[in-house]
Amino acid sequence: MLKPTPVYPRVAALCKSRKWQSWEGYIMADTYNFSIMPEYLAIRNTAALFDFFPLYVYLIRGADAALLLDRLITRNINKCKIGQVMYTALCDAEGKLLDDGTVYRFDETTFQLTTNTPTLDWVQANATGLRVEIQDKTLTTNTLPLQGPKSRTILNQVAATNLDGLKYFNFVETKIRDIPVVISRTGYTGDLGYEVWSDAKDAIALWDILMEAGSSEGIQPAGFYALDLARIEAGLIWYEYDYIPSRQAQTDAEKLSPLEVSLAWTVDFSKASFIGREALLKEKEQGVQRQLVGLELDRQFLHQTYGEQSLFLQDLRTPWRTKFPVRVGEQTIGQVTSGCWSPAGQNYIAIACVSSNYAQATTSLTPKMTVEIHGQTIPTSIKSLPFYDPDHKRSTATSVPTLALA
Numbered sequence: 475m476l477k478p479t480p481v482y483p484r485v486a487a488l489c490k491s492r493k494w495q496s497w498e499g500y501i502m503a504d505t506y507n508f509s510i511m512p513e514y515l516a517i518r519n520t521a522a523l524f525d526f527f528p529l530y531v532y533l534i535r536g537a538d539a540a541l542l543l544d545r546l547i548t549r550n551i552n553k554c555k556i557g558q559v560m561y562t563a564l565c566d567a568e569g570k571l572l573d574d575g576t577v578y579r580f581d582e583t584t585f586q587l588t589t590n591t592p593t594l595d596w597v598q599a600n601a602t603g604l605r606v607e608i609q610d611k612t613l614t615t616n617t618l619p620l621q622g623p624k625s626r627t628i629l630n631q632v633a634a635t636n637l638d639g640l641k642y643f644n645f646v647e648t649k650i651r652d653i654p655v656v657i658s659r660t661g662y663t664g665d666l667g668y669e670v671w672s673d674a675k676d677a678i679a680l681w682d683i684l685m686e687a688g689s690s691e692g693i694q695p696a697g698f699y700a701l702d703l704a705r706i707e708a709g710l711i712w713y714e715y716d717y718i719p720s721r722q723a724q725t726d727a728e729k730l731s732p733l734e735v736s737l738a739w740t741v742d743f744s745k746a747s748f749i750g751r752e753a754l755l756k757e758k759e760q761g762v763q764r765q766l767v768g769l770e771l772d773r774q775f776l777h778q779t780y781g782e783q784s785l786f787l788q789d790l791r792t793p794w795r796t797k798f799p800v801r802v803g804e805q806t807i808g809q810v811t812s813g814c815w816s817p818a819g820q821n822y823i824a825i826a827c828v829s830s831n832y833a834q835a836t837t838s839l840t841p842k843m844t845v846e847i848h849g850q851t852i853p854t855s856i857k858s859l860p861f862y863d864p865d866h867k868r869s870t871a872t873s874v875p876t877l878a879l880a
Contacts, residue, residue, distance in 0.1 A: 475616060476494075476496055476499060476500060476501040476502070476689055477499055477501065478501060478526050479500050479501070479527035479528070479616075479634075479677075479715060480674045480675075480677035481503070481525050481527070481555045481616070481618070481677045481678055481680065481681045481814075482501065482525075482529055483678065483767070484511065484678060484681050484682070484685075484695075485503055485525055485695065485855065487591050488506050488695050489503045489506050489697075490506060490507055490508065490813070491503075491504070491505050491507060492507060493697075494831045495512055495698060497528045498528040498530075498590075498591075499528075500527060501777070502525065502528070502698060503525070503695070503697035503698070504697050504699050505698075505699045506694070506695050506696070506697055510699045510700050510703065510792070511817070511853050512694055512697075513694050513696035513697060513699070513700035514696075514700045514701075514703050514704065514775065514817055515620050515817075515877070516622055516692060516693065516696060516817065517622050517663050517665055517696060517700060517704045518622065518623075518693035518704070518817075518877040519622065519623060519692070519769070519877055520619055520622050520623065520624045520664060520688075520691055520692030520693060520875050521621065521622035521623070521624040521628055521688050521691055521693045522620070522621050522626045522663075522694050522695070522700065522804055523618060523619070523620050523681070523684055523685065523688070523693060523694070523695050523696065523697035524618065524619040524620075524695075524696055524697075525618065525789065525800075526617040526619050526669070526699065527617060527677070528672070528755060529588050529589070529612075529617055530588065530589045530590070530591065530592055530593065530594075530612045530779050531586060531587075531588050531610075531611045531615040532586070532588075532589075532593075532594060532597060532607070532608060532609065532610055532611065532612075532614050533584070533585075533607075533609040533611050534584075534585045534586070534597070534607075534608055534609075535583055535584040535585065535606065535607050535609075536583055536585055536604070536605045536606035536607050537583060537606075537694040538601075538604035538605045538606050539583050539584065539585055539606050540552065540582075540585070540681060541604060542597075542600065542601050542606050543577060543585055543587065543785050544745065544748060545600055545747070545749060546564055546597065546600060546748070546749060547562040547563070547564055547748065547749055548558075548562055548564070548565060548597075548732060548737075548740050548741040548742060548748060548750070548753060548754075549561075549562040549563075549577070549742055549826055550684060550742040550744065550745050551577065551579075551585075551762070553742075554577060554579045555579065556579050556580065556581055556582070557579070557644055557645060557646065558578075558579055558643065558644055558645075559577070559579075559643045559644065559645055559658050559659075559660055560576065560577045560579075560643070560878060561574070561575075561576050561643070561740065562574065562575060562576070562577060562740050562856055563598060563732040563740045563741065564589070564593065564731065564735050564745075564749075565720075565731070565747065565748075565749055565750030565753075565754065566720050566721075566750060567749060567750060567753065568720070568729070568750065568751075569732075569733075569750035569751075569753030569754040569756075569757060570720040570723075570730065570731055570735075570750070570753075571717050571719060571720060571729070571730055571731060571732055571735065572591075572596065572719055572720055573589045573591050573593060573713065573719055574589075574590070574711070574713065574732075574737065574751050575587060575588050575589040575590065576588045576660065576726045576800065577654070578645060578658070579645075586611075588671040590713045590719075591713065591719050591721075592612075592864065593605050594608070594696045594842065600749070604844050610820035610866075612770070614673060615671060615672075615674060615679075616671070616672050616673070616674040616676070616677040616765045617669055617670070617671055618669070618670045618672075618677065618680055618681060618684065619661050619662065619665040619667060619668070619669045619670075619805075620625055620667065620668050620669075620670060620684060620688075621662075621665055621666070621667030621668075621704075622663075622665055622666065622667065622697075623665065623666050623866060623876075624688070624691040624692065624693070624793045625666055625667050625668050626638070626666065626668070628684065628687050628688040628691055628693065629650075629657065629668060629684075629710050631652050632651060632683055632684070632786055633648055633649070633650050633655075633657060634648045634649040634650070635648035635657075635728070635806065636819075637668070638870060639656065639658075639870055640657070640659050640866040640870070641870065642659050642714070642867070643658075643660060644659055645657060645659065645660075650672075650683055651679075651682075651860050651861075652671060653673060653676045653679060653680060653683075654672070654673070654676075655670050655672045655676075655680070656670075656672075657669070657671070658671070662701065662704075662705050662708075663701065663702065663704035663705060663707020663708060664704055664705065664707060664709070664710060664860060664863060664864075664867060665708075665864060665867055666864075666866050666867055666869075667776055667788050667867075668725075670684070673698070675700065678784065682736045683737060692715050694736065695827055697792075699792065699793055702795075702811075702812070702814060703766050703793055703814050703815075703816070703817065704707045705815075706793065706813065706814050706816070706823060706824075706825060706861070707816050707818050707819070707822070707823070707860065707862035707864065708715075708767060708860045708861070708862060709736070709792040709825065709859030709860035709861060710736045710860075711735055711736070711737075711825070712765065712812065715795040715811055715812045716735060716766065716811040716812060716825055716827075717730045717735050717811075717850050720731075722790075729794065730764070730827070731750075731753075731754060731757055731762075732754070732861040733754060733757055733758060733762045734762055734763075734764045734766065734827065736756030736765070736766045736767045736859060738758075739774060741754055741833070743755060743758070746853060746876060763828065763830055764808065764827050764828065764829060764830060764831050765827070765828065765830050765833040765854050766811075766825060766826070766827050766859075767825075767826055767827075767828055767833050767853070767857075767859070768823065768824070768825060768826075768853055768858060768859040768861060769791075769800070769810065769813070769823065769824040769825070769826050769845065769854045769856065769857060770821055770824070770854065770855040770857045771813075771821070771822035771824065771853075771854050772818075772852060772853040772854060772855075773821050773822055775853050776790075776822065776852060776854065780808070780850075786848070786850065789848075790813070790814075790815060790822055790847070791814070792814070792816040793812065793813070793814040794812065794813055795811070795812045796810075797809045797810065797811065797830045798810040798845055798846055798847045799845070799846050799852070800812075800845050801825050801843070801844050802832060802842070802843050802844075803841035803847065807828050807831075807832050807843075808826055808828030808829055808832075809823050809826060809828075810824045810825070810826045810845055810847075811824075811826060811827055812824065812825050813825065816861055816862070817876060817877075819861055819862065823857070823861050824854075825829050825859075828846075833856065833858070834856065843856070844853060866878055
């Protein structure tokens, strides 16, 4: 039986569609409305509030906390300043992705590690002999992402600290009304956004405060479908869809390295040592065999072949995570990992893992690249990631453009 999150009473009352899914054993809304668009448009034009409780949260502190994290992650923890957030990969000894996550640095010896999957045993196993205390705060910590161009305006109404100067991937310890919170300039939508961290017991009160403060700004609760649209447009990977954590993989072929999933920028080879370094260095020297790329399906072909209102195309407008083969002629060169209709680009897009030989392919490729979806062969082409990257995502400016859809 699926478990409720701390804000489930509010989520259940607002979810008109009654469409749910499981995230790490918790019940989560797919979409609150019968259409995804109100929630997606809130992400891009106003503000959307998400329930992200199922993340795993570990507090790591002590004289050797930085040493432990430098061993666990591919980034250089010594470059992480107090008040900064680092997005990072975590690898096994073979250089394959165990998980991706974030590290928050509170002071010289205190950090928060957040992951998608339970990694406490792995963290503890690598902490043997080190002067560290590891506290599992998963069940007592709640996360409410507030994403969209109006998110800063809403938070400035209720937070004790003005957020106008808070930089991208930085955080501040403050209060919302009288509730202690950590607010980070982070998110998973590719837009301006923040994540509000608090004690789980305060989650409902914070949800109510944010929804009330955002009522005049067009705030909407948003579910996984809208999140998928936004994160695919932003070219952001999601575990279990775009890669399988190595401990969950059934075969070696299912395991991917950060170099293969567009996370090479997170791997700092200048570090003397970290788990998976030798394997990743060897992979870099020999050349990566597979790469994660963006795909754009031929919209004109789809509309002419199937008709704009066909059930087949309506299916493609809902985010999909099915593995569909990518081919050049008769040769299978990879597979789609997730895809959707992009409202921002007004086209059908996907993230795919393909042979590196074709990662830079263009529309002039002969024979042409195709994707086979439900038995239908669709022409496609490689596109650079991200598909959508608004300037205001990183900016501290308060004025933002509105996304107008055709």
